[in-house]
Amino acid sequence: MQPKAKFRKDYRAPDFTITEIYLDIQLDADRTFVTSVLNVERKTEGATHLKLDGHSFDFLSLKLNGQEHVEFERDEESLTVNVAEQADKFQLQIETALNPAQNTSLQGLYQSGDGICTQCEAEGFRQITYMLDRPDVLAKYRTKITASKEKYPFLLSNGNRIAQGKLADGRHWVEWEDPFFKPSYLFALVAGDFDLLQDKFVTKSGREVALEIYVDKGNLDRAGWAMESLKRAMKWDEDRFGLEYDLDIYMIVAVDFFNMGAMENKGLNVFNSKFVLAKPETATDEDYINIESVIAHEYFHNWTGNRITCRDWFQLSLKEGLTVFRDQEFTSDLWSRPAKRIEDVRLLRTVQFAEDASPMAHPIRPEKVIEMNNFYTVTVYEKGAEVIRMIHTLLGEEKFQKGMQLYVAENDGTAATCEDFVSAMERASGVDLAQFRRWYSQSGTPILTVTDEYDEARQVYRLHVSQHTPATADQVEKLSLHIPLKVALIDPTSGQNLPLRSEAAEMSDVLNVTESQQTFEFFGVKTQPVPALLCNFSAPVKLDFSYSKSQLISLLKFAKNDFVRWDAIQLLFNGELKENLTRLQQGGMMQFSHEFGSAIEMLLDNVEDPQLTALMVTMPKETDFAELFDTIDPVGIAKVREFLIESIAAYFEDRLYKLYNANKCGTYRVCEQDIAKRALRNVCLSYLAFTDLGEKLVKTHYDQANNMTDTLAALSAATKAELECRDELLADFEAQWYQDGLVMDKWFALQATRPDEDVLNVVQGLLNHRSFNFNNPNRVRAVVGAFASQNPKAFHNIDGSGYRFLVDMLIKLNDSNPQVASRLIEPLIKLSRYDGQRQTLMRRGLERLKGLDNLARDLFEKIDKSLQ
Ligand code: TRP
Ligand code: ZN
Numbered sequence: 001m002q003p004k005a006k007f008r009k010d011y012r013a014p015d016f017t018i019t020e021i022y023l024d025i026q027l028d029a030d031r032t033f034v035t036s037v038l039n040v041e042r043k044t045e046g047a048t049h050l051k052l053d054g055h056s057f058d059f060l061s062l063k064l065n066g067q068e069h070v071e072f073e074r075d076e077e078s079l080t081v082n083v084a085e086q087a088d089k090f091q092l093q094i095e096t097a098l099n100p101a102q103n104t105s106l107q108g109l110y111q112s113g114d115g116i117c118t119q120c121e122a123e124g125f126r127q128i129t130y131m132l133d134r135p136d137v138l139a140k141y142r143t144k145i146t147a148s149k150e151k152y153p154f155l156l157s158n159g160n161r162i163a164q165g166k167l168a169d170g171r172h173w174v175e176w177e178d179p180f181f182k183p184s185y186l187f188a189l190v191a192g193d194f195d196l197l198q199d200k201f202v203t204k205s206g207r208e209v210a211l212e213i214y215v216d217k218g219n220l221d222r223a224g225w226a227m228e229s230l231k232r233a234m235k236w237d238e239d240r241f242g243l244e245y246d247l248d249i250y251m252i253v254a255v256d257f258f259n260m261g262a263m264e265n266k267g268l269n270v271f272n273s274k275f276v277l278a279k280p281e282t283a284t285d286e287d288y289i290n291i292e293s294v295i296a297h298e299y300f301h302n303w304t305g306n307r308i309t310c311r312d313w314f315q316l317s318l319k320e321g322l323t324v325f326r327d328q329e330f331t332s333d334l335w336s337r338p339a340k341r342i343e344d345v346r347l348l349r350t351v352q353f354a355e356d357a358s359p360m361a362h363p364i365r366p367e368k369v370i371e372m373n374n375f376y377t378v379t380v381y382e383k384g385a386e387v388i389r390m391i392h393t394l395l396g397e398e399k400f401q402k403g404m405q406l407y408v409a410e411n412d413g414t415a416a417t418c419e420d421f422v423s424a425m426e427r428a429s430g431v432d433l434a435q436f437r438r439w440y441s442q443s444g445t446p447i448l449t450v451t452d453e454y455d456e457a458r459q460v461y462r463l464h465v466s467q468h469t470p471a472t473a474d475q476v477e478k479l480s481l482h483i484p485l486k487v488a489l490i491d492p493t494s495g496q497n498l499p500l501r502s503e504a505a506e507m508s509d510v511l512n513v514t515e516s517q518q519t520f521e522f523f524g525v526k527t528q529p530v531p532a533l534l535c536n537f538s539a540p541v542k543l544d545f546s547y548s549k550s551q552l553i554s555l556l557k558f559a560k561n562d563f564v565r566w567d568a569i570q571l572l573f574n575g576e577l578k579e580n581l582t583r584l585q586q587g588g589m590m591q592f593s594h595e596f597g598s599a600i601e602m603l604l605d606n607v608e609d610p611q612l613t614a615l616m617v618t619m620p621k622e623t624d625f626a627e628l629f630d631t632i633d634p635v636g637i638a639k640v641r642e643f644l645i646e647s648i649a650a651y652f653e654d655r656l657y658k659l660y661n662a663n664k665c666g667t668y669r670v671c672e673q674d675i676a677k678r679a680l681r682n683v684c685l686s687y688l689a690f691t692d693l694g695e696k697l698v699k700t701h702y703d704q705a706n707n708m709t710d711t712l713a714a715l716s717a718a719t720k721a722e723l724e725c726r727d728e729l730l731a732d733f734e735a736q737w738y739q740d741g742l743v744m745d746k747w748f749a750l751q752a753t754r755p756d757e758d759v760l761n762v763v764q765g766l767l768n769h770r771s772f773n774f775n776n777p778n779r780v781r782a783v784v785g786a787f788a789s790q791n792p793k794a795f796h797n798i799d800g801s802g803y804r805f806l807v808d809m810l811i812k813l814n815d816s817n818p819q820v821a822s823r824l825i826e827p828l829i830k831l832s833r834y835d836g837q838r839q840t841l842m843r844r845g846l847e848r849l850k851g852l853d854n855l856a857r858d859l860f861e862k863i864d865k866s867l868q
Pocket of ligand 1: 119121122258259260261262263264297298320376
């Protein structure tokens with residue numbers, strides 16, 4: 001049976017709703033019994049049949065109002081009950097049995113290590129029992145869990161613990177009640193033996209909230225940062241958004257087996273342990289910041305996601321785009337705002353722009369879905385956040401917050417739509433967002449082409465702006481969008497910003513681009529300026545303006561906006577890469593332009609903000625460069641990139657070494673200043689590894705490291721530069737950490753991205769490594785994912801070996817964990833971006849998968865699209 005698509009336009013409110021659920025769960029890893037009592041209400045007069053979702057369990061019995069009921073039908077994925085004779089309110093009781101230990105999909109109820117937990121978003125609840133498993137059905141939950149007290153001393157669910165007791169047979173039970181109405185995807189249950197970190201938070205209205213973080217036994221010393229992060233998030237949401245927590249308890253559980261980052265279940269978040277556990281010896285600076293931001297993200301969902309949820313899954317960006325925007329702002333307020341912006345834009349440009357150019361292109365509010373899990377994408381999340389950010393730019397903070405208040409006031413306790421959000425923003429601010437709404441329905445990356453013109457006699461400067469969105473796989477016709485274009489005009493002699501004035505008055509620095517072609521005129525412009533365009537990346541578009549190298553250097557020197565400065569050096573990097581790739585392809589000698597050299601020199605000689613300098617002199621990744629081309633040459637890019645690294649290392653060895661020495665930290669502290677110093681020092685090391693100093697410096701760096709950031713920097717430098725000490729260091733690391741999966745993931749990913757010709761053999765060997773486990777998504781991503789997405793040279797080997805390897809892995813994952821399989825297949829479905837020979841090989845791989853007789857919906861959707 002071919003999977004069927006669902007369309008946004010087909011949304012219909014449900015005929016029945018469920019107002020209350022009582023779950024009685026007799027928990028055991030091998031056989032769990034679930035009794036569910038549903039209070040059902042008819043919403044549509046005359047509705048005769050109630051169709052409930054459910055699959056992947058044993059169905060045991062059904063009762064209606066306490067009586068055995070036989071008028072029902074079942075198929076692969078549903079139970080339809082004839083309720084024609086029933087009053088408008090009735091009760092169903094359903095018994096099911098399931099096997100958490102065998103559930104490798106990590107959706108529904110499953111075993112993780114020695115514990116048991118749930119993952120219900122998007123449609124996992126239906127793997128536990130029959131349910132109206134859709135986000136617009138909001139019910140009150142009461143959950144009683146019974147299990148062995150020895151194996152599962154902690155039994156957790158949403159809301160408040162209302163009763164507990166012991167049974168004579170060694171089992172115990174706990175009953176939970178969640179006072180808030182919620183959709184089934186926010187249900188959670190956790191059972192296991194944990195170490196528990198406890199704290200409390202007093203909200204601004206004076207309520208005390210118990211905070212609890214549950215981690216595997218022995219990991220208590222790694223839970224502190226997560227707790228501090230949670231408290232910072234709770235405080236920030238009160239200060240910046242005026243939003244306060246609403247239950248008396250907030251629990252976080254870290255589990256090792258998890259398909260994604262974390263899950264915002266009401267009052268009981270479940271986290272991938274990667275986003276909870278941290279201590280200096282095991283976590284890098286990046287890990288610390290990521291943990292804080294994911295903890296915050298899930299916490300922020302309590303309002304933007306849980307109190308106000310989504311009417312249907314097409315509206316996913318309503319909660320995800322908005323919550324990503326909120327977590328980005330949180331990180332920006334607490335740490336370096338420009339550094340955060342740069343990281344976010346880099347992700348958007350490499351991954352989201354690539355998604356727009358792929359067979360899976362979709363608007364932030366998709367129109368058509370086969371498998372919902374496939375739409376937890378960078379488009380819905382990060383581009384969704386960019387759309388919210390544009391609203392913020394158009395309205396300003398004050399009106400945006402007024403809009404938030406109206407949105408919350410109007411939609412609290414309901415399942416809402418993206419339109420409800422935009423409408424609240426519009427009415428609260430008085431800003432017309434009519435054309436802006438197209439960002440929700442139109443996919444693709446707009447291209448803004450800008451040319452300029454200076455009329456010296458009249459002192460008028462003009463920017464001619466045209467917009468064009470190329471057709472995408474899902475949508476051919478494109479309309480003009482409302483694009484906020486933030487600009488500054490820089491006098492390249494004085495370095496000052498020129499005032500922006502129209503003929504009559506002062507002008508805003510945000511231009512409203514709404515037409516396909518438009519001209520903006522600036523008056524009283526005394527010298528020909530260099531335009532800083534798309535300041536702060538004010539819209540998720542590609543900018544096409546032919547900057548000369550000397551103009552880019554002016555931006556680098558003078559722009560007030562740090563993002564613009566970073567972007568200027570990116571353009572210079574891109575120029576070097578492109579020019580040399582052409583030389584390489586034409587059999588010429590590669591070389592390094594004078595302007596580029598002087599730009600790097602200037603950056604290394606004037607370090608004001610080490611964090612920014614680090615970001616600016618970091619060599620862009622292969623995947624960053626790939627997005628410059630319609631047809632990607634993975635081997636050429638790798639060669640030129642290595643040439644650029646070696647050239648920078650050779651030319652600037654002295655300066656790099658000086659900065660390396662000047663940025664040493666003492667005792668490890670996670671603070672902005674030290675993070676910045678380590679970042680700069682370690683970037684210097686990454687270049688110096690390619691000089692004669694490399695061998696000694698890297699080895700010493702490794703030996704003297706007192707934290708994982710520095711250890712990993714040394715290990716990475718040794719690996720990328722193929723130093724002699726590499727194998728010794730890798731072996732040393734392995735011996736120290738082999739029992740620790742999370743730490744080993746760093747080692748696995750490094751191995752999988754080795755520059756060596758025979759890296760695929762190494763990768764195949766890793767599958768048998770003592771720390772590897774094919775059922776753990778983090779391990780699989782570290783080995784298979786890193787190889788396929790971060791080692792393009794090897795993955796796209798012209799002999800097809802990389803593709804064959806990935807397909808072999810996907811065939812196994814199709815059975816064990818389709819959700820993970822569907823993420824890992826991404827590099828393979830982007831076949832149209834490669835030359836004919838590679839396309840043929842990639843197609844062959846996709847066809848091999850398509851032929852599987854039990855192909856999961858997740859993979860089917862992507863393969864089907866990419867073979868069209
Ligand atoms: N809603 C979760 C988040 O914050 C992500 C999520 C969606 C998820 N589906 C999931 C997590 C499945 C784990 C498994 O962003
Ligand atoms: Zn989220």
